[in-house]
Amino acid sequence: MFPTLETERLVLREISKDDANGIFSCFSNENVTQYYGQETLENIEQAEAFVDFFANSYKEKRGIRWGIEIKGNQGIIGTIGFNAWSPKHKRAEIGYEIHPEQWRKGYTLEAVSKVIQFGFDGLGLTRIGAVVFINNEASNNLLTKVGFQKEGVLREYMYQNGEVYDTYVYSILKNNR
Numbered sequence: 001m002f003p004t005l006e007t008e009r010l011v012l013r014e015i016s017k018d019d020a021n022g023i024f025s026c027f028s029n030e031n032v033t034q035y036y037g038q039e040t041l042e043n044i045e046q047a048e049a050f051v052d053f054f055a056n057s058y059k060e061k062r063g064i065r066w067g068i069e070i071k072g073n074q075g076i077i078g079t080i081g082f083n084a085w086s087p088k089h090k091r092a093e094i095g096y097e098i099h100p101e102q103w104r105k106g107y108t109l110e111a112v113s114k115v116i117q118f119g120f121d122g123l124g125l126t127r128i129g130a131v132v133f134i135n136n137e138a139s140n141n142l143l144t145k146v147g148f149q150k151e152g153v154l155r156e157y158m159y160q161n162g163e164v165y166d167t168y169v170y171s172i173l174k175n176n177r
Contacts, residue, residue, distance in 0.1 A: 002058065005066065005118055007110045012066035015054050015079065019067050022076035022099075023047040031100045035136035037158040054079075061087055064123075068098065068111050077102045080111045082119060082128075091127040092119060103138070112146055120174045130170040133158065140168060148172045 005012040015023070024047035026032050033040045041047055057063035065081030078098030085092040094115060098108050119125040130148060132139045144150070148170035156164045 002064075003118065003122060005114050006071075007114045009071055010107060010110055010114075011069045011071055012080065012111060012114060013069060015051055015065060015067040015076070017048065017051055019076050020044055020047040020051055022067065023050050023079065026078055026097050026099050029100060032097050034160065035133040035139065036097065037133075037160055039161070054081075057083075061085065063092070066111075066115070068096075068107065070102075070107070077107065078111075080108075080115050082115070082123075084129075085123075087123075090125050091129065092123070092125055093129040093131060094119075095130075109142060109145065112142065116146060116172065126174045128172050131157065131167045132170065133160075134166050134168055143170050146172070147176075149176075 002014040004014070021044070024041055024044050027038070027041040027047065027050070030040050054063070054065040057065065063081060063083045063085045065079050067076035068078045068080055069076050078096065080094070080096035082092035083095050094112065096108060096112060116128060119128050130143050131154065132143065134153070149172070151169045151171055154167045154169050157167045158165045
């Protein structure tokens with residue numbers, strides 16, 4: 001059964017076909033995708049494919065992705081979850097995005113904090129990593145704020161719009177929180 005998580009203002013829940021419009025709203029926005037390592041979506045069918053990808057990833061224990069919903073409001077404002085989940089090695093990488101209309105309201109911090117807690121306490125992870133474009137100041141600052149440590153630079157690690165970018169790699173360890 002897919003775990004639903006709650007924070008003071010948010011519900012983190014399973015993503016369904018009904019969320020394709022919310023996903024499209026985020027991933028069709030160049031302000032969201034510029035630091036994502038994935039091309040900007042051009043049609044709703046691509047967003048529907050994301051829904052299937054997230055569901056299959058969870059079913060195959062490769063990742064888990066929640067829709068971020070503001071309590072009392074219908075529809076998601078972004079997604080958050082773990083990629084490259086390795087139950088055997090007790091590690092995963094966190095990833096998230098939120099619609100620009102919801103930036104700078106503390107929602108991402110709230111969601112990231114809850115997902116980290118669930119990763120350690122619910123999934124038994126001992127390490128959570130993150131890979132972030134060097135120019136993504138907001139995400140770099142957020143990860144540092146919640147306790148991630150910068151481990152280094154991955155040179156020419158991500159492509160965005162045909163250009164190669166360096167990224168920072170971060171981690172937070174269960175025993176060092």
